[in-house]
Amino acid sequence: MRVTPLPRRLVAEALGTALLLSTVVGSGIMADKLCAGNVGLALLCNSLATGGGLIALILTFGPVSGAHFNPAVTLADATVGGTRWEDVPGYLVAQVLGGVFGVAVADLMFELPAFTASTRMRTGPAQWLAEFVATFGLLATIFGVSRRTPAATPFAVAAYIVAAYWFTASTSFANPAVTIARALTDTFAGIRPVDVPGFIIAQLLGAAAATATFAWLVPAVAEPPTADRSAA
Numbered sequence: 755m756r757v758t759p760l761p762r763r764l765v766a767e768a769l770g771t772a773l774l775l776s777t778v779v780g781s782g783i784m785a786d787k788l789c790a791g792n793v794g795l796a797l798l799c800n801s802l803a804t805g806g807g808l809i810a811l812i813l814t815f816g817p818v819s820g821a822h823f824n825p826a827v828t829l830a831d832a833t834v835g836g837t838r839w840e841d842v843p844g845y846l847v848a849q850v851l852g853g854v855f856g857v858a859v860a861d862l863m864f865e866l867p868a869f870t871a872s873t874r875m876r877t878g879p880a881q882w883l884a885e886f887v888a889t890f891g892l893l894a895t896i897f898g899v900s901r902r903t904p905a906a907t908p909f910a911v912a913a914y915i916v917a918a919y920w921f922t923a924s925t926s927f928a929n930p931a932v933t934i935a936r937a938l939t940d941t942f943a944g945i946r947p948v949d950v951p952g953f954i955i956a957q958l959l960g961a962a963a964a965t966a967t968f969a970w971l972v973p974a975v976a977e978p979p980t981a982d983r984s985a986a
Contacts, residue, residue: 768852775856777807782942853935872944889960
C-alpha cells in the first residue's frame with residue numbers, strides 16, 4: 755500500500771486539528787451566546803457540533819494522515835506499529851500548532867482577541883479521573899472499531915465524544931493538543947493554563963492503559979472467529 759508523503763500527512767494533521775478546535779471553541783462561544791446562561795443547553799449544542807465536526811473531519815483527512823488530531827492517538831498508534839516513531843514528532847508539532855491556530859480563528863470569528871489565557875478552573879482528582887476515563891474510552895473505541903469495522907470508526911469516535919461530554923466531569927478533552935489550545939481562550943471551552951499538566955498526564959495514562967488492554971483484548975491481527983472458519 756502506498757504511503758502518503760510525510761509533508762502531506764503533517765499538513766492534514768495541522769488542518770484537521772485546527773478545524774477541530776475551531777469547531778469546539780466556536781460552537782462553545784455561539785452556544786454560550788444563544789443559550790442565555792443555560793449551561794446544560796449550551797453543553798448540548800457544543801457536544802453535538804463537536805460530534806458532527808469530528809465525523810466530517812475524520813472522513814476528510816483520514817485517508818491522508820489517519821486523522822489522529824491527537825498526540826495521545828499518535829503515540830498509541832506508534833506503540834502498536836501503525837505510525838513510524840520517526841514520524842511522531844512531526845505529528846505532535848502539527849497537532850499542537852494546528853490546535854493553537856484553530857483557537858485563534860474561532861476567537862477572531864467572534865470578534866474576540868486571538869489569544870487570552872483562560873480563567874476557567876478544571877482541576878482536582880475527580881477531573882483527572884474523568885480525563886483518564888475519557889481518553890481510555892476514546893482509544894478503546896478507536897482500537898476496537900478500527901480493527902473490526904474500520905468504515906464505522908468516524909461515527910463511533912464522534913458518538914463516543916458526544917457521550918463523553920456528558921458522562922465525564924471534565925467534559926472529555928481526551929486530547930493533549932486540544933487541552934493546550936483551549937488554555938488560550940477565555941471562553942466556554944477554556945481551561946486555565948495551570949490546570950493543563952494534570953489533564954495531559956491523566957490523558958496519557960488513559961491512552962497507555964487502553965493501548966495495553968486492547969493489545970490483548972482485540973489484537974491488531976486477529977484470527978477469524980470459529981464460525982467464519984467453519985463456514986468456509
